[in-house]
Amino acid sequence: VDRFLSLLHSISSGLSDTELDAMKFLCRDKIRKRKLETVQSGRELFSILMEQQEVAHDNLAFLRELLQEINRGDLLALLVHFEEQVTHAPDDQPDENEKPFDVMYAEIGIEWKRLMRELGMPEVKLDRIEAAYPFRLYEQLVQALREWQRWKGKDAKVADLIIALQGCNLKLVADKVEE
Helix, strand or coil, X not given: CCHHHHHHHHHHHCCCHHHHHHHHHHCCCCCCHHHHHHCCCHHHHHHHHHHCCCCECCECHHHHHHHHHCCCHHHHXXXXXXXXXXXXXXXXXXXXXXXXXXXHHHHHHHHHHHHHHHCCCCHHHHHHHHHHCCCCHHHXXXXXXXXXXXXXXXXXXXXXXXXXXXXXXXHHHHHHHHC
């Protein structure tokens, strides 16, 4: 079972009708009124928010805000626990067969956040990566690039990475990546 969907199911099950109505009210600027009127459960609301990419396994900021606004600290604790598990999950470890990032690391180093900003990554994600791998610069870069790939999905193109490297005045690195 997908742990993210399980989290959303648990949160949905814990919502009263009044709390669901409050969450729907808070989503007015994200979801059209006509669509909101048809929502009868938290699951339905979360499905719409996922479709609109307002909520995802790696993007829980809006859901966190909703739970804070309706004063559901217990459900918020579930969300925080999920985030902590994801941050320390075994699949976050580098794959032995993965192509090394040595070329980029040697040239980018502490500028990895600048590159990720150039790629449009939200600051929250960058801070989370930095906190998860303190004092491990190489791992921060690797995880940031993985997160960018997950965040962008099929839209994560090497061409975008090259453009971002050039935007950071790292043309030599861009040339090496292009090769």
